[in-house]
Amino acid sequence: GNLPKFGVEVEDEDAMSLMVSQINTWNFDLFKFAVISKDHPLVSMAYVILQSERNLLRSYNVDPPTFIKYMFVIEANYHKTNPYHNATHGADVMQSCHVLLGYSVVEQVFTDLEVFAALFASAIHDVDHPGLSNQFLSNTSNELAILYNDHAVLENHHLATAFKFLQEDELNWASGMDDKQRQLFRKMVIDLVLATDMSKHLSLLADIKTTVESSKVAHNGKLVLESYNERMLVLQGIVHSCDISSATKALPIYKAWTERIIEEFYQQGDRERDLGLNLSPMCDRQNPSIEKSQVGFIDFIVLPLWETLGELMFPYCQEMLSQLNENRMYYFSRIPESPRCSIT
Numbered sequence: 125g126n127l128p129k130f131g132v133e134v135e136d137e138d139a140m141s142l143m144v145s146q147i148n149t150w151n152f153d154l155f156k157f158a159v160i161s162k163d164h165p166l167v168s169m170a171y172v173i174l175q176s177e178r179n180l181l182r183s184y185n186v187d188p189p190t191f192i193k194y195m196f197v198i199e200a201n202y203h204k205t206n207p208y209h210n211a212t213h214g215a216d217v218m219q220s221c222h223v224l225l226g227y228s229v230v231e232q233v234f235t236d237l238e239v240f241a242a243l244f245a246s247a248i249h250d251v252d253h254p255g256l257s258n259q260f261l262s263n264t265s266n267e268l269a270i271l272y273n274d275h276a277v278l279e280n281h282h283l284a285t286a287f288k289f290l291q292e293d294e295l296n297w298a299s300g301m302d303d304k305q306r307q308l309f310r311k312m313v314i315d316l317v318l319a320t321d322m323s324k325h326l327s328l329l330a331d332i333k334t335t336v337e338s339s340k341v342a343h344n345g346k347l348v349l350e351s352y353n354e355r356m357l358v359l360q361g362i363v364h365s366c367d368i369s370s371a372t373k374a375l376p377i378y379k380a381w382t383e384r385i386i387e388e389f390y391q392q393g394d395r396e397r398d399l400g401l402n403l404s405p406m407c408d409r410q411n412p413s414i415e416k417s418q419v420g421f422i423d424f425i426v427l428p429l430w431e432t433l434g435e436l437m438f439p440y441c442q443e444m445l446s447q448l449n450e451n452r453m454y455y456f457s458r459i460p461e462s463p464r465c466s467i468t
């Protein structure tokens with residue numbers, strides 16, 4: 125039978141159509157989208173972007189009903205109980221990636237397969253996330269840390285989980301791709317999701333800076349990328365930037381994401397307290413430091429990354445940078461006065 129217009133059944137088709145008409149905007153409201161899609165934000169986002177907007181499924185002989193069935197399984201394997209690392213975050217990173225890949229400075233630069241890989245990697249990049257950090261999993265000798273020898277434990281698990289489902293006949297939407305394409309697709313998705321490991325941030329940023337110096341966009345404002353490594357580096361930068369893009373979004377959206385990540389960190393801190401472990405930074409709900417942590421995260425991680433991306437994709441990404449600065453001021457101006465220590 126034919127699929128519903130948005131991949132999933134919705135109550136209000138008009139409201140859904142109105143939202144989908146905004147799918148190329150940076151301040152897209154994923155929380156509203158999650159409600160309108162009847163809590164299937166990832167299935168509907170993936171279908172709308174890959175099928176309706178970019179017609180990528182047809183390009184690779186992907187059977188849409190099989191792809192939808194696969195995405196329902198992926199979405200079901202994001203933990204609904206995670207305040208932050210849930211299917212709405214997956215859909216958010218995918219939609220953000222779709223916006224950046226739509227800018228003319230990168231459009232036509234990447235092949236359809238590379239675009240498909242980046243969007244698919246975004247969709248699955250945190251599947252089965254336990255709401256705990258790599259550090260916590262290693263500190264508690266979690267079976268995943270043992271399995272992946274403390275290296276990119278979560279990111280390896282997200283990838284293995286997504287590809288394991290692809291082995292099941294009734295979910296294998298990639299059977300229509302030729303072997304070479306499927307091999308390259310798998311390699312790119314692995315390289316992209318592994319690059320979302322925060323411990324790789326500084327080396328990834330350094331490499332992107334080198335590329336910005338060398339490639340000097342030139343050639344009528346189009347990025348010129350020679351090697352596979354250079355192309356992958358830019359795509360890794362795009363996916364990683366989208367993964368930590370909350371602070372570049374409109375303030376109400378940013379505040380909602382901040383509340384969620386903080387609650388998830390606090391729940392990890394609760395576990396660490398119960399286990400008698402040292403609490404990870406920012407995870408102690410009894411010693412909150414939300415404003416200071418956000419300003420620190422922006423100053424040391426988010427801003428340097430987005431400034432570099434803004435240079436690479438100039439004149440695009442300026443909207444993100446200006447929202448990032450406004451958002452920084454919002455939290456900076458709310459850093460509580462440190463209690464005056466009375467030096468007696």
Ligand SMILES: COc1ccc(/C=N/OC[C@H](O)CN2C[C@@H](C)O[C@@H](C)C2)cc1OC1CCCC1
Pocket residue numbers: 257258322367368370371378381382385386389392404405406407414417418421
């Ligand atoms: C909207 O705010 C955010 C959006 C994304 C992120 C993404 N963070 O990824 C970091 C990884 O989860 C690993 N961390 C886990 C944590 C328990 O320990 C850290 C040392 C490593 C963080 C955000 O805010 C954070 C930082 C400042 C206030 C809380």
Ligand SMILES: [Mg+2]
Pocket residue numbers: 249250278320321
């Ligand atoms: Mg992750």
Ligand SMILES: [Zn+2]
Pocket residue numbers: 213217249250320367
């Ligand atoms: Zn993520």
